Amino acid sequence: MTANDTLTVSASPMNAAAMTDAAVKPKMSARDVKVFYGTKEALHGVSVDIRRNEVLALIGPSGCGKSTFLRTLNRMNDTIDICRVQGQILLDDQDIYDPRLDVVQLRARVGMVFQKPNPFPKSIWDNITYGPKLHGLATRKDEFDHIVEVSLKRAGLWNEVKDRLLEPGTGLSGGQQQRLCIARAIAVSPEVILMDEPCSALDPIATAHIEELIDELRENFTIVIVTHNMQQAARVSQRTAFFHLGDLVEVGDTEEIFTNPRDERTQGYITGRYG
Amino acid sequence: MTDFAQPAQVASPQPDAISFHTSTAAEVRLKRRYAAERRFKMYGVVAISIAVAMLAWLLWTILHNGAGAFVRTELRLELTLDQARLDPQGTGNPAAIDKGLYQELVQEAVYKLFPEATSRSDRKALREMVSPVAGVFVAAQVIDDPSLLGRTVELGVPTSDAINQFAKGNIDRDAPPETRPLTDKQIGWYDQLVGQERISRTFNSTFFTGADSNYPELAGIWGALVGSLYTMLVTLVLALPIGVAAAIYLEEFAPKNRFTELIEVNINNLAAVPSIVFGLLGLAVFLNFFGMPRSAPLVGGIVLALLVVSTIIIAARAALKAVPPSIREAALGMGASKLQTVMHHVLPLAMPGIMTGTIIAMAHALGETAPLLMIGMNAFVTEAPTGILDSSAALPVQVYIWADKPERGFAELTSAAIMVLLVFLVLMNGTAIWLRRKFERRW
C-alpha cells in the first residue's frame, strides 16, 4: 500500500452507464402490474423496465410470482380462465393489454421458450416453419428453407441437424430439443424472447450451450429469463430482479445484486439464509 | 474442528432396525404377506378362468350349431331342359322363363328316380324331398350359362329342409315317426339315393348371397348385411363429425361454468340410456312426426347415431385431454389462435384415440337390435336394399327374425348369422386395438 491510493467515490462504474441507459427508452415496461387468480392476488403491483438488448433475470423462491410475471409479458395468462391482469405493460409504448391489440400478433413479437422442451411431434423443418407459415412471413419453399437455415444457425444447431431436417423433432436429445425450440421461437423474428427456466431440464453441458446462445442472441433480441439457478442468473444476465411472495423486492445490475444487494430479503435469498 | 450437535435422543418406540427385520416374528409376517399375495393371485386366476370358460362355452355352442349352415345337401338329377317347354314364346331370354316350369322339371326328374312310387301320396312324399324352390336354383344356373338350354344336364338341386337336416344328422331316424318331419318311407328313399351316390354336400354360398326368404335353403344374410352397412354408413356420417366437434368444443372452448357441467353430466348419462329408448324416440319423432320411410337404413342410422354419439364424445374428449398441454402452450406461444392450435396440433395428435373410440362405438352400434326393431327394421325383404331409403333389415335383427321361425333350417342359420356378426365385431375391435397400438405415442 503506497501513499497514493486515493479511493474514488463509492459509485461503481456501472452507475455511469446506467444513467445514460435510462435516457434510452426501455423495450418493455411494466407499471403496477397485479395478477389475480380468482380472488387470490398472486402479484402485488410490479413495476420494472426491460431494456433493449439486455438479458433480465428474474429470480426468487418457488411461488414468488416470477413465472406469473413472465407470462403476463406475452399474455399467456389469457389462456387461464381465472386469471386477471391489472396494470399496464408497454411494448415500445404500446399497452399490450389494450383490447384493440391482437394477441396473436403480440406473440409473434414476444416469443417464448418453455421449461420442458416441447417441439411439435413433426419434422424439424416443420417445427421451424410453423411460425413463419402462421404469420405469413414466407410463401415459397426456398424462402422457408432460408428461414430454417438462419434460425438453426442462430440457435447453434445447424451443423448437428442439417442432414436430417425431415426427421421428427422429438428424436433429438434434450439439449438439442431446447435449442430447436429456441430456433423455432426466433424463426418469426421476434423482438423479445421470454425464457421460463429453459435449462432446468438439461444437463450442465447442454446448459452451457444454451447460456452461450443467450449471450449471442442478446445482440439482436431482448431477453427475459426466469431461473431457479442463481449462478445461472449471475452468469447470463446484465440486470436481475428478485421476487418474493408476489412482490418485486429489488432490481438492479447483476453484479450489485450478487455482491451487495440493498434489501435484506435479497441478501437472505442469495446467501442461502432463506427459510 | 466442526462439532455437530447431537440431536436430542428421543425415547424411540422402534427397536434396533436390523434385528427388527430379521427376527422370527418378521419371518412370520413375511410368510403371511406372501400367502396373501398367492391367494389374491389365485382369486384373479379363478375369476378369469370362469369368464374364459363361459366365453368358450358360448362360442362352442354357436359354432356347433351354426357350422352346419355353411353346407347344403344336394340331390343330383338329370334334367332335360327342353327349350320348347321352357320358352314357348321363343324369347331367348333366360331370365324371363317362369321358374315354376323349372320346378316341374325337377319334380319330374325325381319321379323318374323312383318309378315304383306312383300313388298320389307317394308322389307328394317324393316332391317333399326336394326343395320347393329348387327351380330357382336351376333357373339361376341357366341364367348363368344360357347354353344349357336345350340340353340334358346333370345338376345338383337343393333338397328340402327336412332332408337337409336329416342328412346333417339333426333329425334322429330312430325317434318316433310322429315327432319327425320325415316318414320311414322317405328315409328309405333317402338311403337309396345315398347308395346311388346322388346325395352330395356342397358349400352353401346362398348363405352369403341370398337375402331373407321363407325357405331356409334360399335364405341368406346378404340383404341384412347390406342393410347393416348402409345403416352404419349413415351412423358414421352423422355421429363422427358431430361427436368430434362437440368434444372439441367442450374440451377446448367451452367456459367452465355450471351450464357446461350440466351438459357434461347429461352426455355421460346419455351413454347409459337403454337402447330401446332411442328406438321409441325414433318411432315417435322420425317415423310418426316427420313421416320418414319405415324400416329404412336412414332412420336406423339416425337412431343409432344418437345412441353412439355420446360414446364418441367421451372417447374424443379423452383423446383430446391426453394431448399434453405443453404442445398447446408451444403453439399458443408461437402466435397461433386457439382454433389453429386445436386444428393444427391437438386434433391430429388425438386422431388415433378418436378413431379407436369411433370404431368401438361403431362395433357397439352394429350389434344393437332393440332400437332397430322399434323402428321396424325387421322388414321381410327378399332383396338387398339399393339405397338408404329402401326398406331393409339389419344383421342383428335378422338373427332375431330367424330365431323365431319354425323351420329347422333356420336354427342353424341363426347361429351362422351370429357367427358372421361376431366375426365383424372381432375384426372391428381388433382393428381398433391395432390402431391404438400402432399410434401409441410416448411424449
Place this chain on the structure above:
Amino acid sequence: MAAEHTVKAFEQELRRLTNRISQMGGYAEAQIADAVQALVRRDTALAERIVQADARLDGYEREVEHDAVRVLALRQPMGSDLREVLAALKISADLERSGDYAANIAKRSVALAKLPAVAPAAAIPRMGSLVRDMLRDVLDAYVDRDVEKAVTAWRRDAELDGLYTDLFREALAHMAADTDSIAACTHLLFIAKNLERVGDHATNIAETIHFLVRGQPISGTRPKDDRTCFETMPHAASGRAATP
C-alpha cells in the same frame, strides 16, 4: 443477517474462518506487544521466543487461505458471504505481515540490546502502544462488525505517522550529533518503520472491515501524515531542518 444458513455446514465453515482470523489477530497483537517489551527490557530470551512463534502465524495464514479457497470453490458464496471470505483472505495477509514485522523488531532488539541505549528509543513504547491500540480496535471492530470503530482506528494512522516522523527527525539529529549512535539509531529507524507499517496494515484491516459491512470501499483518502520522505539532513546540531 439474523437468520442462519439453511445449510449448516456452510455456516460452520464461515464461522471457522472468522474464528481463525480473530485468533490470528490476538496472536499478532501479542507478538507486537511482546516485541516492544523485549526491546524496552532488552530481553533477548523473549526476543528469541517471539521469532520462533512467528511460524505459527504463517501456519494460520496458510490455513485461512486454504479454507477460503475451499469455500469459494464449493459454496459459491454470494453477497455478504462472498465479502466475508474475501475479507478473511485480506485480513489474514495483513496480520501475517504484521507478525513478520513483530519478529523483525524482536530480531533487531537483540542487536540493540548489545548497544548502549539512545535517546530516541524512548518514543518506541508510545508508538508501540498506539499500534497495539489500533490493532486491538480493528480486531474488535472485526468481531463486532463495528464500522465506526474501524473508521476511528483508520483515522489514527495519521497520529502514528506523526510519531514516526518525529522519531525519524530525532534519530537523524542524534546520528548527526553522535556518530557512535549511528548503529543503534539505524536499528531504531527500521524498528520504527516496522511499527509504522504495522499501523498501515491495521488501517488496511479497517478498510476491509468497511467493505465487509457496507459493501463499498471506504470513501475519502486515507489520512496520512508521513512526511519522512521529505526529510533532509539537519544542519549541524541545531535540530530541526527546514522542512517544506
